[in-house]
Amino acid sequence: MSSYMETLGSRAKAASREAVTLSAEERNKGLLFVSEELCHEMDAILLENQKDIHAAEENGMKSSLLDRLLLTEQRITDMAAGLQQIAALEDPVGEVLSMKNRPNGLRIGKRRVPIGVVGIIYESRPNVTADAFGLCFKTGNAVILRGGSDAINSNKAIVHAVKEGLRKAKLPQDLILLVEDTDRETVYEMMKLHDYIDVLIPRGGAGLISSVVQNSTVPVIETGTGNCHIYVDEWADLNMAVDIIENAKTQRTGVCNACESLVIHERAARQVIPMIVNRLKLHQVIIRGDERACAYSEEVLPAQEEDWGTEYLDAIISIKVVDSLEAAVSHINKYNTGHSEAIITENYRNALRFQDEVDAAAVYVNASTRFTDGFEFGFGAEIGISTQKLHARGPMGLEALTTYKYIIFGDGQIRK
């Protein structure tokens, strides 16, 4: 382990000890100072971002990635506004979740507290830098950020502004630490810093997330992979089904809560598949189906086994025809990634069974999977969408960045 990463870890831990003594008022004030400083340092940030953009262009980065890397005056203003919105959210820290008196007179309370040190590993989206800091700082945590090397100049400039804002608010500047050494080795070292980092949240593509899960000794919250299905039941309102499928597939294709696969009851298939094909054609969606699906429309191309497990993130969708609700649930539980699944049905019993038996973070009846999102769920913020089952599942708001401690008030109790 290089002393560089150890030092970052130990500085973050020390800062997190100071953070627990800050009141919500102080933390919110800090967010407003940082927000102001981002606008104040706008020119410097734009200049540094241009360095990253030029280098990326020279390296032949494709335009969709270049767009994610690019900062504009508007985007920096949005970042700053985002921090103000976070400041305005209710403070989850300190809430006493329960308090009980035990027969021996001990009063045992369960209090929500910051996690401590949060590590975020992400790709070349400089807006994540300010956003992740805001959410971690709001909840009293220190954050260690390791962004993509393509965005290093932008990230340094943003972190400079954040630290400057913290300094002006008289708050510990080590509450944000950027891994400036973007050598690949430092990411692996970060994953082993379990003495200092309490949780690691990878944000990015499936490859990044899988690498963190494979290598980290720090507890990880997996986020974002979504092979989401919509099941059209034999009792579905078919027009509603088509509207929801169109929305879930085409409103945005590159996002984790987009629908990637349809499961259709045999009794609805003959009628609904041509309707779906016609609607999706309007959006140039490529449709791949099993043998039965192909039989109902010439525009459905034959699917391969690997289609069922693929998160396309593109204008492609697969169709599987099944004979029963059980078969639908079993197909979905086999291929899904634990993100968002929907049934379209007017049948009470089938709606409840689907919700009971499908194993996913969010299970919908008669609504688009696109709603799985911290803002749509009313959390006012989102640090990611967890597809695992421990600690946090589904959209993660501020509460996901907290843990709890038991606080026990005694008057001399000893154990018999």
Added chain:
Amino acid sequence: MSSYMETLGSRAKAASREAVTLSAEERNKGLLFVSEELCHEMDAILLENQKDIHAAEENGMKSSLLDRLLLTEQRITDMAAGLQQIAALEDPVGEVLSMKNRPNGLRIGKRRVPIGVVGIIYESRPNVTADAFGLCFKTGNAVILRGGSDAINSNKAIVHAVKEGLRKAKLPQDLILLVEDTDRETVYEMMKLHDYIDVLIPRGGAGLISSVVQNSTVPVIETGTGNCHIYVDEWADLNMAVDIIENAKTQRTGVCNACESLVIHERAARQVIPMIVNRLKLHQVIIRGDERACAYSEEVLPAQEEDWGTEYLDAIISIKVVDSLEAAVSHINKYNTGHSEAIITENYRNALRFQDEVDAAAVYVNASTRFTDGFEFGFGAEIGISTQKLHARGPMGLEALTTYKYIIFGDGQIRK
């Protein structure tokens, strides 16, 4: 990966899918059938246990470990009674933790559900086999058990009885699976089964737990390491301090919530250290202190740096003298393991500051650390004591074996 472990994983996953369809009534009935079957197969279990005992004696196992391995008629009756007690506990599964209507008419509920497949890796305590099954089954999970190789015959016999009980109750027998191949390699394979196992809980010594944390790609809940401190504040009731220290150090020495280290304010030290020494002498406790502690009593031996970080699990305690509450908190936060910490004080402000600033699962004012326990906390059960911050912290009752899913009721909503 051997097909043996893959097969176990996939069988457990399939059984866990069936388990979500069981009602609390069916699960409780299953526990009663299994309880009865354990008594029914008592002779067979005792016979198999004797094989393990003989082998262990031949291998020279020390007597404290032999005692943990030994089953008696009484211990099997206790196991069976334990399952009946678990059956009588309130069912946490299915509780709707919140339900909100969104402006667009979506109703979003958060429902407590089983985690899925729980893996338990433990040492040669055959009682854990029935106990861990009981807690996992109560909460609708499948469990894969990997016990110590010294207990393999006992574990096979217990698992046989459990499966037979499940069969008689017409419930899926794969809800309990024992790793019968106790080759070391199978433990490492189990730690990589993240496609099938949702959480891994190691129960045992620090070496076992650290090996699981280092090697597992399955999310782990760390349990049980407790380097617990008691801080005697300058405003402490010294008689209460001595009573609590005696209890926390000597009531049982080999447990994780026993006190291992004292931190004493300089202004209390001259008076309280001799009192503590006299009381702990009654229990033959060895006391090691820093220079100042040694100065207050000839019976305090000089401590080495490694004493501060050591969980003795024995009749040994260390003493550090400090000049302030801050110094006490900082010493504790440096050396503790996030388990249980106590302050003895009559000072309101110091009591609250200690609870705020000490980073541990359970922070006590004026009570023994020995209370950190699922039963003492009123949970009615305990699967372990978590010393990490994600998902569950401190004593883990039934709720720690559940996660949640979002259930969303719509009537055709699409995202704008």
